[in-house]
Amino acid sequence: MATADETEVPRGLWVEEPVGRRRLPDPVRTAAVRAVIVAAVTVTQALMAFFLTLTGSWLAFPMVLSSVASTVGATWAVLDVWVTRQVWNQRHGVVSVPSSTARRLRRERRQARRTARAEARETARIRRRAAGRLSQA
Template structure:
């Protein structure tokens, strides 16, 4: 486990030469010119993890949407199996070819329904629970700007009301 040797034949047909490449962390087993062997300290084995945890790129699907997707995948898988069996029965000339073909047609209808179910369930879930807003969303920036404008208008109206109430016009005396 110390060195990796790669033998290359030269173009002129001379004897093969070896190129030695060091692996990091591997013990050194070189032979010196004088014939003495270099002693290396016993290397501790470096353990690398088998995998590195990475954050998910997408958020997890909501439970109802995931359940609909699992149903759709199962129906599509069964439909594909039915289609394969129908095809093989047709090639074999079996009497099961016709019932399997009818099952495949029914499975195709169910698979279409399953895929539409996933789409509708996702749309309903988004409508009921809201869509996660992205911080750089233009809609969020527009809402923030509208809120700021409304606050400024309310502040200006409040100051006008205070000025009108506090000026004392129309009052003859103070109690």
């Protein structure tokens, strides 16, 4: 006897599923990738400095100095991601919360534009109709 699972159509290897979150904007994503690369280099330098210190190598001191400088750079890169994200949100509006003020204002402006266009079409239609009647009389 076949069960319900055996009679179903087999699923393909690749199934498209909707994404839960929107993709980051390009400038923010670029800054985030840069920050991850800088952080990875910083961690690598810190490990090298640690191992060189354990072995007593003369390269330990320069590596420690460069690790400190890289830590400052990594902090700067993370702040760059944050600032870039804030600037992008400020320039392109808030899109994360449906009840946000920016969306409400955009909706009101859009409605006002639609109403103004409808009124302009109506007055133009009335003028055309009136002009047509005058020419026929």
